[in-house]
Amino acid sequence: MMISGKRLFLALVKKCNQPLSSMGIAQAPNDGIEAISLIQKASAAMTISKSNGSSHSFFNQHTQQNLNLRSQLESRLMDALNKNELSLHYQPLVHLKTQRVVGAEALLRWHNPVLGNVPPDKFISLAERNGQIIDIGNFVLHTALSQTAKWYKAVEHDFKIAINISPLQIRNPRFLEHVADLLKLYQLPATALELEITEGLLLQDEHIAQFTIQKLQQLGIKISLDDFGTGYSSLSYLQKYSFNTLKIDRCFIKKLEENKQDRELTKTIIAIGKKLNLEVIAEGVETVNQDAFIRKECCDLGQGYFYGKPMTAEQFERTFIHKKCT
Secondary structure, rough: EOOOOOOOOEEEEEEEEOOOEEEEEEEOOOOOOHHHHHHHHHHHHHHHHHHHOOEEEEOHHHHHHHHHHHHHHHHHHHHOOOOOOEEEEEEEEEEOOOOOOEEEEEEEEEEEOOOOEEEEHHHHHHHHHHHHHHHHHHHHHHHHHHHHHHHHOOOOOOOOEEEEEHHHHOOOOOOHHHHHHHHHHHOOOOHHEEEOOHHHHHHHOOHHHHHHHHHHHOOOOOEEEEEEEEOHHHHHHHOOOOEEEEOHHHHHHHHHOOOOOHHHEEEEHHHHHHOOOOOOOOOOOOOHHHHHHHHHHHOOEEEEEOOOEOOHHHHHHHHHHHOOOO
């Protein structure tokens, strides 16, 4: 390719195992002249493209800054568990008919003395790439189930904890055994645990996902399909897999009041769930009108700032657990 009389060399790396491909572009001589350097920088640009949801991205100074930040995050994440920098916050799940808090979603938080509060979307993918997600996932399971055991004894009705799981956890051959052991350790019924999975997990290994979901449900554990409606094959998953719960993605709830299409889609998702005898949760509920809408459509549970923001275990207990925990 000739531009202004100078030859432009491109190093391209294309990621094709996703529904949309992502391309990273590095240019010679501005970004380097060695092939290995250009490939590395093109790969870095591809990572940025993928995270932004764009079809392509050029390597530039901003990309380099992102690379430096990622390197810093990775190095500090390695010690985050040992230094007790990771914690859980809990967001209430509200039964819309009874107004009762019937559970919570456990949400991972990371506070580093230097970096401050690091959002999960900035470090979870790093943990998955370097394999740390197994240890972090075990930490989440232990902490959440230990806390839930206290709350389960304190309330006068069934209480459940919802926990997101990673594809790497599902592929771990000891995952099933580990979850069963934790339920036994904390003397919790399996129905008190709901594991949330996303389309990304289902895309990675269909056979393992089907087997593991089936075995988990045989133990009595509930399985939730998270972010329903945003994926490429959401409806087909309802044919292939057995779920207990559908979680309507917050992107539909956010614009309920001004977007007729989102209202119709939300109605349809709730109706599908009802027809399939699934529990339906609307996440991201923030206003009275959004709450009124999902109630009218007979949605089962609501989650969002309208009912309560994510909070520490102590805050959750003071706000929603009315009996003294033992």
